[in-house]
């Protein structure tokens with residue numbers, strides 16, 4: 161990824177499907193003077209995504225795309241991103257897999273956050289799996305997006321201990337807190 165030149169922030173879209181706590185955190189981060197990105201667009205795969213409320217709260221454009229036909233959705237999203245001069249995408253709880261052609265067309269400038277220490281536990285139910293396997297540590301990962309689920313190059317990872325009393329729920333809470341530190345740190349690492 162090119163490093164920052166000048167003081168113009170990189171126009172960024174955040175893709176969500178659900179709660180959007182990472183989205184909210186990224187919006188807050190983007191408002192800091194030293195943030196390399198501005199969040200200019202929220203894209204959701206569902207009308208029901210709670211995170212869409214942050215569009216009104218922070219006065220950011222939002223749009224929902226129906227993924228019943230992925231090719232169609234991606235075509236429309238690509239045009240919409242271009243129209244809004246977006247050059248960077250952060251996936252944050254986005255539950256759809258983007259095609260390799262979309263990723264390529266967007267010049268691979270797409271990153272994602274995942275609640276495990278990748279390459280461990282790609283996909284869903286990461287905390288349940290860590291508990292079941294009696295792992296001593298878990299954490300989260302920010303990585304570049306490829307068409308293979310949770311498999312792109314790792315940008316940054318943060319690790320925490322799993323306590324004897326932890327369950328999937330308590331871990332999810334702890335890791336989410338960690339995610340809110342990691343995502344901005346990863347963005348700083350990319351652009352500075």
Ligand code: GRF
Pocket residue numbers: 178179180181182183211252253254273274275336339
């Ligand atoms: C996070 O745990 C993220 O790592 C995963 O989905 C969850 C989204 O949470 N990809 P939120 O919608 O940002 O609160």
